[in-house]
Amino acid sequence: MQPGLSVIVHGPDPQGHLGELLDSLTAQPFTGAEVIVAAVGDWARQQAEQRAAEDPRMVVLPLPDGTSDGAARAAGADRATGRWLHFVHAKDGLPAGALRAIADRTAELADTADVLVVNHVRSTWQTAGRPGQDGRYLAGGGRRAAPLADFPQLLWVTSVLGNRIIRADFWRSRAVSDDLADADFGDDETYTALAVLLHADEIAALDEVAYEIRELREQSLPPMTTAQRYQCLERYERLHRLLAARGASEGPRAVLYDLMVRDLLRVFSRSGMPEAEAREFFGRASEAAVRWRPEHHRRPAGFEGVRHAFLEENAYTKYRVFQAANQKRREVRSVVAAGKRQVGAKLRDLRYHRALTEPVDPHLAVFSAYWDRGVACNPAAISAKLAELAPHIHPVWVVARNKAALLPPGTDHVIPGSRRYWDVMAKAKYLVNNVNFPNAVAKRPDAIHLQTHHGTPLKRMGLDQVDFPAASKGLDFDALLARIDKWDYSVSANSHSTRMWERAYPSRYTSLDYGYPRNDVFYSATAEDVRAIRDRLGIAPGRRAILYAPTHRDYEAGWTPRLDLASLADRLGEDTVLLVRGHYFYGGAASPLAGLRRSGRVIDVSSYDPVEELSLAADALVTDYSSIMFDYANLNRPIVIYADDWETYAKTRGVYFDLMAEAPGQVAHTQEELAAVFETGAWRDEAARKALTAFRRRFCEFDDGRAAERVVRRVFLGESEESLPPVVPVDERTPAPTPEEATA
Structure with missing residues (x-):
């Protein structure tokens, strides 16, 4: 039986929203529709195939990377078999009940109706489901379908294809298909959304929310080009000619004219064109305004x-x-408001602003990690590789005063807030951090800000924390966005991270899909290195070392121990050493752990750095939701997830995927289960190996031991993307030897 409705989801996976859209579709059990996913690129295809495996209505149409929106829409329409077509962009959403509402409304329409226009809500990173102004236009249409001349105000309805449901025969008709196949306008959604109304013989309206426009942050999109500005002008020239050719009455022509003037003035006012270009654009827009102004227009x-x-x-x-x-x-209004706050410049600010007027030093790089804690993480690995490949660039580390004594000998450093601190911050060509620099640090046009991050996101990050107050704890999201806008590059370890960073931190930086530099050591460390680390930690040869590294809970006021370590150590036996990296492991002499500490069976490594050495020393990792699991997986050693509060954590912190369904190994929910995993050997059985293999392929995608080299060559030496060492496939890599191999 022919379906009544074909939903055509089209495009790549912009900022990680496609999965949400497809999940919302599968949650709507209406069977009178088919869903065609015109998935652009491998990531979108994978998202679609995962959902299609569970939803028989869903058909995946894989399209190559770079396929335009217009071509994706056309491919989806060609595959569709429904009487009505609903084009849904991959970034947008469908509210609950939308499929049923659309199907019910289209079912009652006669074949003379070509388009159904529906209401929508709009969401941004700040707001969700904000109603628009389209209801006032849609309400005037009533329940009958009528020519545009009867309801020209429908042209004011937001010009996106998602709020227009189009009869398939009409979409494929000669006049419409030839018009929308034009190479200059096929990808122009605004043109297409308006053109289908101008072509239609009859249009119906539904003043019911059946679409969600997800508005991506402007600063995360490419800036408007000169060609795009003039395309806006050409769009309305073509639409006016189309109306004229159809002999339209003055009503639609007047509304289209007002739309044109509004949009042209917006482009002119907001695009920041150079003076000569702005004057020329204004002149051409004026010509169009005179040419197409209806005779009786007011x-x-x-x-x-x-x-x-x-x-x-x-x-x-x-x-x-x-x-x-x-x-x-x-x-003036802004200054009056600001006058209520302190606006005077301090001496420090004067020095900094003075330094900002001096030339940038092309041989100076500033590094910081974990809010100025010291030489660590990805910045440390990049700095080390910089000394090897670009010794002409001098690194200076920003380090808190109480951490300075712990720096490696000879480390050039500055203390935050000092006179030299502001001087180097102003003059450095390169600024590298695994978090953000303070708000007061300016972004000079000729300076380069490199954001390395410090983990793969399981938990929600950045703007995605808006709906999770336990995690954001009053975070100033506007200030966060201002800091993000300073980034030039963002380092990523896998495609998942790349998509989630684009979504959580939307701006115009370039993603460096090179791997995490801090993980290079997992491929360069030798058996001698592994033995030396274990010796420093006091792990006797032949003993099994298990690294226990739990994460922080945002929903807890303090730290709550998740395990009874003394009991667990007794269960695991004399030959097992627990390396515990957690804040609560500070018991007194009377603690049951005291004897275990003295015997070396439990070792507190909470303040041991770098954490990569702990991973190299361990035979296995036990963690809950810490991002250490993604890094440790590079070693291809067993990982056990201890998830005693997964549901609470996922609801309060927010997560990007279900770790219980995609764990890197065995999962235990109680201490008894955890002990049994090791006692029975399940921690490294065939099921655990298979889970780890799938996890490594997904999350260790770019980590092959040469990430730091790629970053230095691309960012500091300016080498081309094509000249960088290619990423070695996961299955072809050889990680560092295990402790067992190192002692063989």
Whole structure:
């Protein structure tokens, strides 16, 4: 039986939203629809195939990376068999009940209706499900389908394809298909959304929310090009010609005219064009305004009418004066508001701003890690490789005063807030951090900010914490965005991280899919290195070492021990050493752990750095939700997940995937289960090996031992992407020897 509705999900997976959209579709059990996923790129295909395996309505249509939106829509439409087509962009959403509402409304429409226009909500990183203004236009349409001439206000409905459900025969008709196949306009969604209304014989309306527009942050999108600015002009020229060819009445022509003027003035005012280009664009827009102005058209009232008049008169200078006056008025209001806060500059700020006027030092790099804790993590690995490949670049580390004494001998460093600190922050060509630099640090145009991150995200990060107050704890998201906008590069260890960073930290930085430099040591360490680390830790040869590294709980006011270590050590026996990296392991002499500590069966490694050495020393890892699991997986050694509170953690902190379904090994929910995993040998049985193999392929994707080299060559030496060492496939890598192999 022919389905009534074909939902065509199209595009790549922008900022990790496709999975949410597909999940919302599978949660709507309506059977009268088919779902065609025109998945652009491997990541989108994988997301779609995972859901299609559980939803028989879903058909995956894989498309190569770089396929345009227009081509993806066309491919999806060609595959669709439904009477009505609903184009849903991969970044957007479908509210609960949308499929049923659309199907019910289209089922009652006669074949003379070509398009159904529905209402929508709009979501940003700040707000979810915000109603728009389209209801006032849709309500006037009533329940009947009618020509556009009867309801020209429908042209004001937000111009996206997702709020237009289109009859399949109409979409494939000669006039429409030829128009939308035009190479210059096939990818222009605004043009397509308006053109289907202009072509339609009858249009129906549904004042019910059946679509969610997810508005990506502007700063995460490529800036508008000159060609795109003029395409906006050409779009409306073509639409007006289309209306004229169809002999449209003055109603639709007047609304389209007002739409055109509004959009052209927005492009002119907001795009920051150079003076000569701005003057030329304004002149061409003025010509269009004069050419297409309906005979009896009346300008809007107020400021908008003044803007219309200036454009129609080609009064560029007057418009600029008017624009500047409005800007000045806004600035005065802002200054008055700011006057209630302290705005005077301190001596430190004066020094820093003075230093910012001096030339950038191309041979100076500033490094920091974990909020100035010292030489660590990805920045440390990059700095070490820098000394090898680019010794002409001098590294200076930002280190808190109480950590300075712990630095490796000879480390050039500055203390935050000191005079030299502000001097190097102002002059450094390169600024490298695994978190963010303070808000006060300016982004110079010729400086390069490299964000290395310090883990693979299981828990929600950045803007994705908005809905999880236990995790965000009053985080200033606007300030966070300002810091993100300073990034030039973002280092990633796997495709999952790349997508989640794009989503959690939306801006225009370049993702470096090179692997985590701190994990290079997992492929370069030798048997001698492993023996030396274990010797430093006091692990006797032949003993099994288990690293226990739990993560922090945002929902807890303090630290709650998750395991009875004394009992666990007794169960695991004399030949097992527990390396415990946790904040609670500070018992007194009377503690049951005291004797275990003296015998070396439990070793507190909470303050031991670098953590990579602990991983190299361990035969196995026990963790809960800590990102150490993603790094440790590079060693291809057993990982056991101890998840005694997974449901609580997932609900309060928010997670990006279900660790229980995609764990890197055995999962224990109680201490009894955890002890049994080791007593029975399940920690390294065939099931555990298979789980670890799948986990490594997904999350150790780019970690092959040469990440730091790629970063240094690309960022500091300016080498091309093509010249960098290619990533070695996971199954072809040889990690560092295990402790057992190292002592053989």
